Amino acid sequence: MVKELKVSALENGTVIDHIPSKSVFKVIKILNLENYENQILFGINLESKKFGTKGIIKVHNKYFKKEEINKIALVAPSATLITIKDFQIIEKTSLQIPNYIEGIVKCFNPNCITNIEKVVTKFNLVPDQEIKLRCHYCEKITGKNNLAFI
Amino acid sequence: MKGKSLISINDYTKEEQLRILEIAKDFESNPSQNLLNNKVVATLFFEPSTRTRLSFESAVCRLGGKVIGFSDSSSTSVKKGESLKDTIITVSNYSDLIVMRNPVEGSARFASEVSKVPVINAGDGANQHPTQTLLDLYTILQTQHTLDDLHVAFVGDLKYGRTVHSLVIALCNFNCTFHLVSPTELKLPSAVKIHIKEKKLAYYQYTDLNDVLPLVDILYMTRIQRERFSDPLEYERVKNLYNLNKSMLEHTKENMKVLHPMPRVNEIDIDVDDSPKAHYFQQALNGVYVRQALITSILGLK
Numbered sequence: 001m002v003k004e005l006k007v008s009a010l011e012n013g014t015v016i017d018h019i020p021s022k023s024v025f026k027v028i029k030i031l032n033l034e035n036y037e038n039q040i041l042f043g044i045n046l047e048s049k050k051f052g053t054k055g056i057i058k059v060h061n062k063y064f065k066k067e068e069i070n071k072i073a074l075v076a077p078s079a080t081l082i083t084i085k086d087f088q089i090i091e092k093t094s095l096q097i098p099n100y101i102e103g104i105v106k107c108f109n110p111n112c113i114t115n116i117e118k119v120v121t122k123f124n125l126v127p128d129q130e131i132k133l134r135c136h137y138c139e140k141i142t143g144k145n146n147l148a149f150i
Numbered sequence: 151m152k153g154k155s156l157i158s159i160n161d162y163t164k165e166e167q168l169r170i171l172e173i174a175k176d177f178e179s180n181p182s183q184n185l186l187n188n189k190v191v192a193t194l195f196f197e198p199s200t201r202t203r204l205s206f207e208s209a210v211c212r213l214g215g216k217v218i219g220f221s222d223s224s225s226t227s228v229k230k231g232e233s234l235k236d237t238i239i240t241v242s243n244y245s246d247l248i249v250m251r252n253p254v255e256g257s258a259r260f261a262s263e264v265s266k267v268p269v270i271n272a273g274d275g276a277n278q279h280p281t282q283t284l285l286d287l288y289t290i291l292q293t294q295h296t297l298d299d300l301h302v303a304f305v306g307d308l309k310y311g312r313t314v315h316s317l318v319i320a321l322c323n324f325n326c327t328f329h330l331v332s333p334t335e336l337k338l339p340s341a342v343k344i345h346i347k348e349k350k351l352a353y354y355q356y357t358d359l360n361d362v363l364p365l366v367d368i369l370y371m372t373r374i375q376r377e378r379f380s381d382p383l384e385y386e387r388v389k390n391l392y393n394l395n396k397s398m399l400e401h402t403k404e405n406m407k408v409l410h411p412m413p414r415v416n417e418i419d420i421d422v423d424d425s426p427k428a429h430y431f432q433q434a435l436n437g438v439y440v441r442q443a444l445i446t447s448i449l450g451l452k
């Protein structure tokens with residue numbers, strides 16, 4: 001069963017591999033795959049040599065833009081993005097949380113200008129073990145626990 | 151600093167901050183200088199703050215400039231739902247510099263991005279109030295003749311006090327030792343302490359004001375607000391613990407000065423006012439010199 005979910009089964013599309021199992025549904029939501037009409041396969045709690053268990057999502061006939069990839073990095077920093085064309089792996093990218101994030105994350109501060117007026121959010125990544133994003137405007141830190149996406 | 155908005159105290163380097171203080175000293179000895187002829191400064195106060203607004207307007211007037219603006223947003227187009235962006239673009243067509251106070255956090259940074267003229271942040275909610283920090287630095291320098299190696303006590307509400315946070319962060323550039331006096335529930339947040347730790351400076355925490363009195367060069371008092379306490383009895387218990395009166399000054403250093411961002415309620419007894427160690431009225435006056443220095447250097451006139 002695990003074998004069948006592997007990369008080779010996809011003719012054209014994208015495989016997002018090495019997602020922490022608990023983040024798979026978040027990734028689906030962030031990428032708005034709920035409203036995607038082509039075939040999507042996903043697996044949770046699959047065996048992984050690297051992480052013990054992992055999740056995987058396979059999306060047929062879909063290639064992601066860079067800003068969409070950034071969104072994934074915030075909930076699944078360990079994920080790998082694999083681009084498939086004609087059953088061949090064209091590209092394998094490991095994701096990294098960018099140092100600067102624009103227009104993806106909501107500032108958690110309700111009194112921030114970005115939540116009051118139409119202003120594109122901007123954040124700088126604070127170097128730390130956990131995800132900490134400092135709002136360019138109100139300077140408050142949005143962390144893992146209050147992370148929400150636009 | 152020509153053309154450079156001041157939104158957050160860290161927008162200016164230590165050297166730039168010291169340069170402002172130097173220019174302010176010049177204005178202290180010669181406050182009326184006709185440098186702003188034909189210049190218009192807009193003071194946009196989306197929430198009232200009479201003290202800060204008058205200090206800015208006094209600074210502009212003493213420089214011979216003109217002021218336009220409003221002192222609270224209830225009578226303006228903002229009330230009719232105009233966006234901040236539209237207000238700022240419009241006003242930046244009418245003026246050479248915008249001074250803005252707005253209760254929305256981050257509004258000043260946003261204004262500086264859409265404005266054609268430089269913006270000075272006169273307070274954006276709980277976030278930043280950098281001219282207060284500069285005038286506090288100026289006052290400390292004025293009374294101690296240095297900013298280096300001082301022992302500074304902060305007393306009262308250290309958790310919510312934006313003034314305290316910015317000044318602590320600014321003083322981290324000057325090898326200060328911090329004495330933090332507050333009720334347990336109003337201690338300095340760890341996000342601010344990180345800055346002290348980063349510079350490997352020392353801080354000590356106290357709940358009793360008397361413990362720090364003999365130790366410090368600067369005693370920075372702040373107001374404790376009733377609404378900060380979930381338990382009103384707790385407020386009643388602590389409010390009188392952080393009141394300074396004249397007899398307490400006996401055990402302080404000769405050079406010690408008492409500062410307060412004002413307005414005070416009862417945390418400094420009026421009998422302290424006559425003491426040579428009371429410096430909070432002078433501190434408020436310094437705000438005019440520092441704002442004169444800032445305005446003229448941003449406009450490229452100093």
Ligand SMILES: [Zn+2]
Nearest residue numbers: 107112135138
């Ligand atoms: Zn924000």
